[in-house]
Amino acid sequence: MGVNIGVTILISLIRIIVTLYDIITIPLYYYIQKPWKKLERAASQHGRQLDPTNPYSPWVRTNQHEKNLMQGCDNVTQFFDRVVSTYGDKKAFGFRPILEESSDVQANGRIFKKYVLGDYQWNNYYEMQERVKNVASGFLQQGIKHGDIVMIMADTRLEWMLSALALMKVGATVSTLYAILGEDGIAHGINETEVTHIVTSQDMLPKLLKILPRIPLIRNIVYMEGFSKVIKEQFPEEIKVTPFLKLEEMGKMVPFPSTYPKSQPNDTAILMYTSGSTGIPKGVMLSHRNVLASAAAYTVISPHLSKQDSYLAYLPLAHVLEMASEFYFMSLGMAIGYGSPLTMTDKSTGIKKGCPGDFSVLKPTIATGVPLVLDRIRKGVCEEIDGKGAFAKQLFDFVIKYKRHWTKQGYRTPIVNFLVCNKIKQILGGRLRMMAVGGAPLGPETHEFIDACLDIQVLQGYGLTECAASGTLMNVDELSSGRVGAPLAGVSIKLIDWVEGNYRVTDKPNPRGEIIIGGPNISKGYYKNDQLTKESYFDEDGTRWFYTGDIAEMYPNGTVKIVDRRKDLVKLQFGEYISLGKVESELKCSTYVDNICVIGDSYHDHLIALIVPNVKALKQLAQTVNKEHMSYNDLCRDLEITNLITKDIVTFSNKQGLNKMEIPTKIKLCSEEWLPDTGLVTAALKIRRKNIHDYYKSEIRNMYGGIDATVMGKSS
Template sequence: MVMNFLSWGTFDCGQIVLLNALKILAVIYDVVTLPVYLIIQNPWKARRLNSMKKAIPIDQDDKSITIKATKKPGRFHIELEEAKIDTMAKLLNYAQQKHGDKQCLGTREILREEDEIQQDGKVFKKYIMGDYQWKSFNEVNDEALRFGRGLREMGNEPGKNVVILAETRAEWMIAAHALFKQTIPLVTVYATLGEDGIIHAFNETEVTTVITSFSLLAKLKNILPSTPRVGTVIYMEDQLESLKTTEGFSDGVKIVSFGHVLNLGAKSTIEDRSPTPEDTAIIMYTSGSTGIPKGVRLVHRNMITSVKGFADSTEMYERTEVVLGYLPLAHVFELLVENGVIFMGIRIGYSSALTMLDSSSKIKRGVPGDVSVLQPTFMTSVPLILDRISKSINEKVAKSSAIKRTIFNFAFEYKLRWKQLGFSTPLIDRVVFGPVKKIMGGRLRLIAAGGAPLTPETNKIVKMCLCTDIIAGYGLTETTSCATNQDTFDLSFGRAGAPMTIAKIMLVNWEQGNYFITDEPNPRGEIMVGGDNVSPGYYKLPDKTNEDFFEHKGCRWFRTGDIGEIHHDGIVKIIDRKKDLVKLQAGEYVSLGKVESQLSTCPLVESICVMGNSSKNSCVALVVPHHDNLLALAAQKGIRAGVVDVLCKDSRMLDAVLEEISGHGLKGKLEKFEIPTRITLLPQPWTPETGLVTATFKLKRKAIQDYYENEIENMYASLD
């Protein structure tokens, strides 16, 4: 097991005595309870399901191998087909007819805002919040109908693009379905996308109407002069503030509220324009890691296909399930999941990073955060957030007493060992990990992780300590978020799961990277994803579409650029990426993404970008350090500088951090040539607003390389 716990100081005699006592107690407990657990938990069932072959080859030649899932369509998949649901408009209509007055979308009430004095004397505005207010399936469908008709009354005709630029909230989903119902293509843009990217998306899609939130009106005001076609801005109202003036907006731009459009639609006699499966549902702009954002066109058939895939791969319990919605709905992963649970009749409570936890930045002391009120059982996440949870757990354990650290470390090892054998550990979960589980409301049972590969270390720590299952998946916007997905019976860590029931996976030889389907022990190659979930292509980019998409044996495929290997049980592991592969001067290939994934789990690292150069024998790295851990390391090394900005420039600190990172990389089984030999410490975090990471916090390598050109050149120069 790869863990940091054992490195937190040496064991004294007292800890050794405690550890031995815990081992003796565990043996006695196991002997007494094992017969009961064998009967109640049926661990052989979990092990049998884990060992089953999850996918089988269906086609193979000298250059490629294609596999598909052995799993059969489940009940929700079959229900979608039997009900002949082939568009998003039909999906919400069906959900409303079936679930009626059940709770559907929830929004936390903000009662008021108050000043809170901090320990340093500063005063911040904090929320006093109430309960969740719920809209039923009937209300959601009715508002979507009214909003769509209201848009038509304002001149937005079927086929004419409309953009949503807003944070995740109930009105976002209602507006999206309003557009689906009227065959109006929805252009999705991340709220955190830089101004240049937003302007590009607005102008390329020629939108005249923008749906946004009250909080983003100021940002939009700066953008409108560069988007001359936009003539109408519809804003989702704020709970506490109201729009007092439209002064400063471009001349001729009409500013109206979400409620105003609903009222227009309530009086409308316009006949709805229902879509077909091949009509464009979404033009989704992805803040890619290179170049300007590309619009991925997704048709209704793509969306419904992916809902079927989600339903097959994620076991949900309609009566008791509560979903936490907080990731950007402009990301196809979150949009897919939320529409899947809407179809199933499961309620979604919305939140944000500002109000999610009791300790969140906008929550007044003593007021519970959203998860404490909602008590979700299911949530989506991206690796960056799970990495932060993992590091937070590590930090709290590291700061605890020696006795607590010993107990925690023992409990972790004990639980992991039994989980690998198919058992659960209810006593350990309650006594040791119970307080950690309560951080997320106390009822969380399942996390669906996507957006980027999840490291085995993070997967283990979050799964064990939050007492929840994690199903890691793999997909792209171009494949409507679907490709592969783990199931809850997979006892391994670090793999991306088997092909989903609606997709095929093909591996193709990549000679430049020396990856071949004939490799031993597992076939390796570039991953191609095929199926009805694959997009028709990029918006207004025919050449790029022809480059990345192709037809083969009656199926549409997408070239992902990711390198994978297929294990004996049919499960796929992502091992490399074509664009991240650098050949060093001595001939060694370095996967920059792989190195970053491993080093990002180092407690000292908040963010890291590794660079390689074919004219050099080693790599360099830009590192955003974890501030508290950097200060702690400085104190340990006797470096007296209490300001992070100063520490980042101190050569002694650079050497100390590089030593820690190198040691962490070697423990994580990186090769010596893969580990950076020079680093630059950067005090300011990388956020989507800086333009250096995407909305899901993937590195924008080219943007980082351009922005830190001088720092990178200096590191390379020092290698000479």
């Protein structure tokens, strides 16, 4: 007790000293930093409505395209050639060679691969162009021709992009699959596209060999070399298995034809499969025009970037956000260094102790991310601070709140940045200044925490595979959190009523409704699914539009806030509508939550939740009740532990402002990992509600008192 009182007194003294310092120095900061200019830019009009008298009229961005290399290009190959002629001998793409691989067996029996990686090795743009030609020629010798579909299924790496650019040069369509998909998802994608050629990585060969009887059309496999044991001799003779480097060497021997036919703007460049959060992954047909329009849409932030910036690429290239980002950064001549989620930081699970992570070696200035990554960074920082004692925790909380307060007033905090932020920022290399985040909603608390703690600009964006990742993006000058910015360049957004969910464009104070996105970035439709294409897309006045299924609120300055999703809305027993996605987004910030699926339906008057607990937080809780001797699985089943976490979730929910009907009354702690190969989450790590419901069907029935919960996400 005495220690706590002492800490409180000391923190209070620090507050007083800081307040006196602020009073004395505020005139100087006001004169030097000119905060009113930043506030003016933040409050400026980011988007405008084409017809302000019509509430259903589309919104567009106020500042449109900067001059860019995508303009006037008919296809991706023409664009890449223009990039090469512009930036030539500048560093283009880099990778870290694997110097050593070992296996680390955990206490729970899980095996982690540990790597020692070298420094980045680089190709400049001229060298990349030559390699693309060689690989393209190698593909021609493999029998691939203009109009064919070729599958790429591998983790993000230099050879992935090389293969994609080479296949587009050949005029083939690149079909993508996440490397972490389960066997059923892989077989579905390969069979639906009827591909005969697949480009993959060496460590994926065992999985392909296992499902070979289910993919009878496959005749050629090109694999990117790795450390794992080569098993190509185990494949039947009728299937040709070729190492990537050998393919490239073959291409060197036969020059690529100079008169080869060029792809047209409406030819399908990429057949990209959605992550499948609401069912079986759907193949989205993205044309060359779509891809280039998507890259051009991001030029609204080009004045804040230059060819001196560098980018760490680690998200799956099978995800449209990563692909759109890389094409855009290419247009600026930026250096793109490839990494992996397993090797990102010095403490990542795939990094051998003593070996620096990708961020530490590359020291990028720009990165992209998904909310789950940022949530984990936040929890990791908080756990590190908490471990240093009560004083460190309270001081850190004060410093972050202090910085957030002054940032919102338009000021910078150089002393806090120097003493606190710069040290924490070293986790991500020390030079990071901007991170674009998409793929799922990012909680305002996490957004503001990362902004303040790392002293970087977090730019939330919104997009879907169907619109080639180009929907909205925050301005660099925005100070808001919880919004996703204004429409990107060349993109139009309008709202339509969703009466069932009680969202209307005439709502006050701001219009609300389902988002419809239009523009040259909107895809041609779904592969082999004309009916769904007709239901989801339409053409009007020369513009192609897509129904997103997401519900938004439009602010007067043209910025968008995602408030709901049609498939995430449930109606409880007495008619209350609850957004499951909103509740999950708030509760993911809880200390005890690593992942969560909230459940409700019209047969019950309350919500329940399935939670994958944070291991470290769970073990710390166990120590407080003398149960540290119990295993992780036993702790997840322990009634006392479950009750304590339930109480904490209720308290946390109230702090987050959730109303009574939005707070889960019962929870189950799930000891199973939710991984893509289990089918419980997508390859983009979004939860798959129906799969989770089916997997935990009996537990859900018990939590609801023996009455089976019906289908997740239904509104009635």
